[in-house]
Amino acid sequence: MTTTVPKIFAFPEFDGVAEAVADHIVHCQNMALSITGKETVQNESGTASITDNNIITNTGNTATSNTPIHSNHNSNVDLQSRLSMLSLKDSGSGKSISSMDSHTNHHGNHNHGHTSSSHGHNGHHNKRKSSVSGASGRKSSSSVSAHKQHRFKIAISGGSLIEVLHQGLLKRIDIRWGLWDIYFVDERLVSFEDKQSNYGEAKRKIFDLIDIEKYGKPKIYHINEGLIDDPLECSDDYENCLIRGFASKDTVRLPTFNLILLGCAPDGHIASLFPNFQENLRENQSWCIPVAKAPSGPENRITMTIPVICHSQQISFVVEGAVKAPVIKTIIERPEKGLPSSIVNENAAGRVSWFVDEDALTDVMVTKKKYVFHT
Structure with a gap:
């Protein structure tokens, strides 16, 4: 591995x-x-907000029901075949698709046509159904269909x-939440009510606090909470979600996110990719894999793979605290150690940036750059 030094702010x-992270996003x-x-207007409280042009109101959705496909994570997955089986059929009336397929329950029955239209998990729905929080937009005089519009595709960790x-984004008035598709790079397989749930915490600290009347509602793609006791099935289910969201638009080889945001733990793991789990770090066929017996935190997880992360247009690490300084020193000064973030720095060279506080760079020999704000 060569020495690839990313931009460090x-x-x-x-x-x-x-x-700075909010500005970068x-x-x-x-x-x-x-x-x-973009048009800045004054709302009733006197605060400036953004009026979106050419946004179609999401009025309804139609989806076909399919049985989940369980991939062998050690074999070559035929994503084109899976895409054909998982393809969603547009209603033909200019409506954007915002519901996930229903899935087979434990007894082998099929549930059809489930649509989730709220941010949170609705306990009254069958938990065996995949979940996506629907997005709504403002009405427009344009006749351009919503599914042809550009959308911001972002994946975050926890x-x-x-x-x-929470600190950076909620202060901004220039975020077009209604045009965001939000995915999770990894997830701990715990109840959404648990503070260790990435989606659960993001919902409580970010999604529930968005003023959707001003800024619109993002589409949020989280795991199926009903599958948290089965890591393999849960990872297959989320991979199918990624295939539906990306394969027909970008490539059947890998999804292309506009931005992936990651942290880095003191032990060097990113997302749920741990340094000593070499088989997971070498996985190059699946988009999403199960993780069992994780050495810290909840044992069972799912995570996107290194190729998916490195295929993003931009990858940003966000790290703070002196406790992270030793691992940052290894990542920057000893990339040959092959920590997960060092692999990303190398394989996505030129598209990786790090946002850190000074404490996280204690005793780290690195050239720091000054971040220039765009707005």
């Missing part, structure tokens, strides 16, 4: 990290949406990153 305090959003103009996003 350092800040004296946590607030500086949060503000908005910049990636604007690039993805190819924004050429842990301390959620607090960074």
Whole structure:
């Protein structure tokens, strides 16, 4: 492995990290949406907000029902065949698709046509059904169908990153939430009510606090909570979700996110990719894999793989605290150790940036760059 040094932006305090990360996200959003103009208006409270042009109201959805396909994570997966089996059929009336397929329950019965239209998990629905929180947009005079519009596709991990996003994003008035598709790079297989759930914490600290009347509602793609006792089935289910969301638009080889946001733990793991789990780090066929017996935190998890992460247009690590300094030193100064983030730095060279506080760079020999705000 060669020595590939990514862009490293350092800040004296946590607030500086949060503000810069939020600015970086908005910049990636604007690039993805190819924004050429936006209208700032005054709402009733006197706060400026963004009026989106050419956004179609999401009025309803139709989806076919399919049985989940369980892949062998050690074999070559024929994603084109899986895409054909999982393809969603548009209703033909200009409506965007925002519901996931129903899935076979434990007794082999098929449930059809389930649509989730709220951010949170609805306990009254069958938990065996995949979940996506629906997005709504503002009405437009344009007749352009919603599924042809540009959308900002972002994947986030959990842990301390959620607090960074809480501090940085909710202050912004230039986020077009209604055009966001939000996925999770990994998930701990626990109840959404558990504080260790990535989706659960993001929902409580970010999604539930969005003023959807002003900014629209994002589409949020989380795991099926009903599958948390079966890591393999849960990972297959989420991989199928990724195939539906990306394969027909980008490539059947790998999904292309506009931005992936990651943290880095003191033991060097990113997402749920752990340094000593070499088979997981070498996986190059599946998009999402199960993780059993994780050495820290909840034992059972799912995670996107290294090729999926490295295929994103931009990858950003967000790290803070002196406790992270030793692992950052190894990542930057000893890339040959092959920690997961070092692999990403190498394989996605030129598209990786790190946002860190000064404490995380204690005794680390690295050239720091000054972050230039875009807005």
